Amino acid sequence: MIRRALRARLGSRWIGPLAAGAVALLAAALLAAAGLALAGYEPVAAGRALVSGAFGSWERFASITLVRATPLILTGLAVALAFRAGVWNIGAEGQLYAGAVAAVWVGLAFPGAPAWLLLPGAMAAAAVAGGLWTLVPVGLKFRAGVGEVITTILMNFVAIHTVAWLVHGPLQEARGVFPQTDPVALAARLPRLGSGRLHAGFPVAVVLAGALWWLLRHSAWGFRVRAVGASARAAAVSGRIHTGRVVLGAFLLSGMLAGLAGGVEVAGVTFALYENLSPGYGYTAIAVALLAGLNPVAVLLAAGFFGVLQAGAAAMQRDVGVPAVWVSAIEALVILAVVAADRFLRRGVAGKGGG
Amino acid sequence: MSVLTVRHSARALAAACFVGGLSVGCGGGESGPEGDALRVALLTSGPVSDAGWYAGAYEGLLLIEESLGAQVSHQQTRSPAEFDEAFFSYGSSGYDLVFAHGFEYQDAALRAGEEFPGMTIVVSSGGRISENVRSLIFRLEEGSYLAGMMAGGLTRSKVVGMVGGVAIPPAQGTFRAFEAGARVIDPDVEVLEAFIGSWDDVAAAREAAAAQLNRGADVLVHNTDAASFGVFQAVREAHGDEQPVWAIGMNRDQNDVAPDVIAGSAAIDIPRAFLRVASRFIAGDLPSGAFDLSLDEGVVDFIVNPAALHRIPAELLARIDEARTAIREGALEVPRIRFLEGESGTP
Numbered sequence: 199m200i201r202r203a204l205r206a207r208l209g210s211r212w213i214g215p216l217a218a219g220a221v222a223l224l225a226a227a228l229l230a231a232a233g234l235a236l237a238g239y240e241p242v243a244a245g246r247a248l249v250s251g252a253f254g255s256w257e258r259f260a261s262i263t264l265v266r267a268t269p270l271i272l273t274g275l276a277v278a279l280a281f282r283a284g285v286w287n288i289g290a291e292g293q294l295y296a297g298a299v300a301a302v303w304v305g306l307a308f309p310g311a312p313a314w315l316l317l318p319g320a321m322a323a324a325a326v327a328g329g330l331w332t333l334v335p336v337g338l339k340f341r342a343g344v345g346e347v348i349t350t351i352l353m354n355f356v357a358i359h360t361v362a363w364l365v366h367g368p369l370q371e372a373r374g375v376f377p378q379t380d381p382v383a384l385a386a387r388l389p390r391l392g393s394g395r396l397h398a399g400f401p402v403a404v405v406l407a408g409a410l411w412w413l414l415r416h417s418a419w420g421f422r423v424r425a426v427g428a429s430a431r432a433a434a435v436s437g438r439i440h441t442g443r444v445v446l447g448a449f450l451l452s453g454m455l456a457g458l459a460g461g462v463e464v465a466g467v468t469f470a471l472y473e474n475l476s477p478g479y480g481y482t483a484i485a486v487a488l489l490a491g492l493n494p495v496a497v498l499l500a501a502g503f504f505g506v507l508q509a510g511a512a513a514m515q516r517d518v519g520v521p522a523v524w525v526s527a528i529e530a531l532v533i534l535a536v537v538a539a540d541r542f543l544r545r546g547v548a549g550k551g552g553g
Numbered sequence: 554m555s556v557l558t559v560r561h562s563a564r565a566l567a568a569a570c571f572v573g574g575l576s577v578g579c580g581g582g583e584s585g586p587e588g589d590a591l592r593v594a595l596l597t598s599g600p601v602s603d604a605g606w607y608a609g610a611y612e613g614l615l616l617i618e619e620s621l622g623a624q625v626s627h628q629q630t631r632s633p634a635e636f637d638e639a640f641f642s643y644g645s646s647g648y649d650l651v652f653a654h655g656f657e658y659q660d661a662a663l664r665a666g667e668e669f670p671g672m673t674i675v676v677s678s679g680g681r682i683s684e685n686v687r688s689l690i691f692r693l694e695e696g697s698y699l700a701g702m703m704a705g706g707l708t709r710s711k712v713v714g715m716v717g718g719v720a721i722p723p724a725q726g727t728f729r730a731f732e733a734g735a736r737v738i739d740p741d742v743e744v745l746e747a748f749i750g751s752w753d754d755v756a757a758a759r760e761a762a763a764a765q766l767n768r769g770a771d772v773l774v775h776n777t778d779a780a781s782f783g784v785f786q787a788v789r790e791a792h793g794d795e796q797p798v799w800a801i802g803m804n805r806d807q808n809d810v811a812p813d814v815i816a817g818s819a820a821i822d823i824p825r826a827f828l829r830v831a832s833r834f835i836a837g838d839l840p841s842g843a844f845d846l847s848l849d850e851g852v853v854d855f856i857v858n859p860a861a862l863h864r865i866p867a868e869l870l871a872r873i874d875e876a877r878t879a880i881r882e883g884a885l886e887v888p889r890i891r892f893l894e895g896e897s898g899t900p
Contacts, residue, residue, distance in 0.1 A: 251642075257645065258642075258645070261638075261641055261645075262638055262641070262642065265634075265638070266634075266638075269634075362750060366720065373680075373894070375680055375721070375722055375892050376656055376657075376659075376680060376721055376722075376892075377719055377720070377721065378657075378660070381660065394641075395637065395638070395641055463634060467633075467634045467637060468633045468634055468637075469660070470633075470660060472632075472633040472657070473719075473750075474631075474632050474633070475632060475633055475634070476632060476634075477631040477632040477634070477635070509638075512628060512635070512638070512639070512642070513642070515627065515628045515629065516594070516626045516627070516628045516639075516642060516643075517626065519626070519627065521600075521601075521629075522600065522628075522629035522631075523600070
C-alpha cells in the first residue's frame with residue numbers, strides 16, 4: 199500500500215516538471231533561433247549542427263559531450279555540497295587549478311612509479327590540494343568572520359596567477375621554451391574507455407555523485423549538513439549539532455571535489471599544465487548546481503545539459519560558421535531561458551502538486 | 554516553495570533536455586563530405602576580429618576556399634581541453650588539412666596526428682613535428698628588423714618600447730630583431746620590453762604601453778593579437794603634433810587600424826602563406842617537418858604606412874630598402890631564436 203502511494207506520488211511529480219522542461223527547452227530554442235536569424239544565420243542548420251555535434255554518434259557523444267560534462271559534474275558536486283551546507287564556495291575554479299597543479303606535479307615527479315600507485319596518488323594529491331586551497335577562506339571565515347564569497351573568489355585569482363607563474367618558472371617544460379609543463383608520465387594518465395576520448399574520470403564522477411547523494415540523504419552526517427544549511431541557528435540551538443565542524447567538513451570536502459576535477463582534467467584530457475586550463479568550469483559549476491537544485495544526482499543531468507550545449511556550440515562554429523561570440527551569446531541565452539522557464543513553470547507545478 | 558519541488562523539477566528539466574536532444578539527434582543525419590573536395594579547417598585560440606594574427610589566418614582560410622575550391626571550417630577554441638576535442642571533431646569527420654594557428658596546439662596536434670594518420674596538421678610557430686604534423690614558421694623577425702630600423706630612425710627621445718603577449722621564443726625573436734634593427738640606425742637607443750602574459754588583454758597592453766611612454770619611449774612596437782588595440786590607444790593618447798609618438802604594427806598590415814600614429818607594420822602575409830601550404834599539400838610536395846616562410850618568399854615584410862609617408866625622412870626609407878634587399882639576397886642575417894625541437898641551436 200505504501201509502495202502504491204509512493205508510485206502514484208512519483209508519477210504525478212514527474213509529469214509536471216517534464217512538461218516544464220519541454221516548454222523551457224522550446225522557449226530557449228526559439229530565442230536562440232531568433233538570435234541566429236537576426237545575425238543572418240540559418241537557425242535550422244545551426245540547430246542541426248548543435249544536435250549532431252553533441253549526439254551525432256555514440257563516439258561523438260562519449261568523446262565530446264561526456265568528456266565536457268565530467269569536470270562540470272565534479273565541480274557541480276563541489277558547489278552543490280557547499281551550498282547545501284550554507285557555505286557559499288565560489289572558489290571551485292581556484293580549487294580546480296590547485297588540484298591540476300598537484301596532479302601534474304605528482305605525474306612529473308615520480309615517472310618510474312607503477313600506474314596502480316601513481317594514478318591514485320595523483321588523484322589523491324589533486325583532491326588534497328583542492329581542499330587545502332579552501333584553508334585561507336576557511337580560516338578567515340572562522341577566525342575573522344570574513345564572508346567566503348569574497349575570499350573564495352579572490353583565491354581563484356591567486357590560483358590562476360600562480361599557475362601562470364609555475365608554467366613560466368619552476369614547472370616549465372624541461373626545454374624551457376613554451377609556457378607549459380612537460381606531459382605527465384603515462385602511468386599518471388586515466389585509462390580511456392573504448393576507442394574515443396572518454397576517460398575513466400567520467401564513471402568516477404558518476405559514482406561520486408551517487409555516493410554524495412546517498413551521504414546527504416541517508417547518513418547522519420548528511421542530515422547534519424542539511425540541517426545546518428537550512429538554518430545554522432536552529433541546528434545549533436538543537437544542541438546536537440556542532441555547526442562549525444559541519445561547515446568546515448563540507449567546505450573542505452567541496453574543495454576536494456573541485457580539486458579532483460582539476461586532477462581528472464589533467465590526467466584524462468590535457469596531460470600537462472597550461473595557463474587557461476579551465477574555460478571557467480568552476481563558475482559554470484554554480485549554474486550547474488543551481489539548475490540541479492543542489493541535488494547530486496540531478497547535478498549529473500545538469501552537467502550533461504551543459505556538456506551538450508558546449509559540444510553543440512562548438513559544432514555550430516565548425517559546421518555553420520557561426521562566430522564564437524555569437525555562440526557564447528546563444529549559450530547564455532539558452533541557459534537564461536531554461537532557468538527562467540523553470541522558475542515560472544515551477545510556480546504552477548508547486549501550486550498544484552505540493553511536494 | 555519547498556526544497557523538494559526545486560530539486561525535482563530541475564532534475565526533470567535536465568532529463569527532458571537529454572531525452573529531447575537524443576531523439577532529435579537520432580533523426581538528424583550528419584553532414585557528409587561533399588564529393589572529393591579538399592576539406593580544410595582552421596583552429597584559432599583567439600577571435601578572428603583581432604585585425605592581426607588570427608584575422609590573417611581566417612582570411613587565409615577563405616582564400617583557400619575561394620582559390621582551391623576547398624570546403625572550409627573554423628573553430629575558436631577557448632582552453633587546452635578544447636584543442637584535442639577540435640582535432641578529434643575534424644579528424645573523425647574526415648578533414649584533410651588542419652591549420653592550428655599557434656604553438657599552443659602542438660602537443661594536442663601530435664596526439665591527434667597519431668590518432669588520425671590521414672589528416673595533416675600544420676601548426677603555426679609549432680616547436681614539435683611528426684610524420685603528419687608540420688610546423689609553419691614565419692620568419693617575422695626579418696620584417697621586425699626593418700621595423701626596428703624605422704623605430705631607431707624616428708625616435709627623438711632615443712627610447713623605444715616593445716609590448717609583447719606571452720614570452721615565447723617566436724615573440725621574443727621578433728623583439729631581438731627589432732632591437733638589432735633599431736641599434737643599426739642608432740647604437741645608443743634604449744629598448745624597453747614588457748610581456749603582459751596574454752595575447753588579447755587590451756587593458757593590460759594599454760597599461761604596459763603607457764608605462765613605457767612615461768619612461769620616455771616615443772616609438773612602441775607590439776607583438777600581441779587583439780591586445781594591440783591597447784597599445785595603439787595609449788600611443789594615440791600620448792601623441793601630440795609637437796612631440797609625435799609612433800606605434801608599429803605587427804603580424805598583419807595594421808596600418809589602417811590607427812593610420813594617424815602607425816609608422817608601418819612588420820607583417821606576415823598569412824593568407825598567402827596558407828594558400829601556398831594548401832597548394833603544395835594538394836600537389837603532394839609539402840615539405841616534411843618545418844616550413845619556413847620569409848621575406849624572400851614575399852610572405853614577410855615591413856610595410857610603411859602610406860598615410861605617414863610624408864612624415865618619414867626619405868633617407869631612412871632608403872636605408873630600410875637597402876636592408877630589405879640585403880636580407881633577401883642573404884647578405885644580411887637577422888638575429889633569430891630557434892625553437893623547433895631537435896633543430897640545431899635550440900635548447
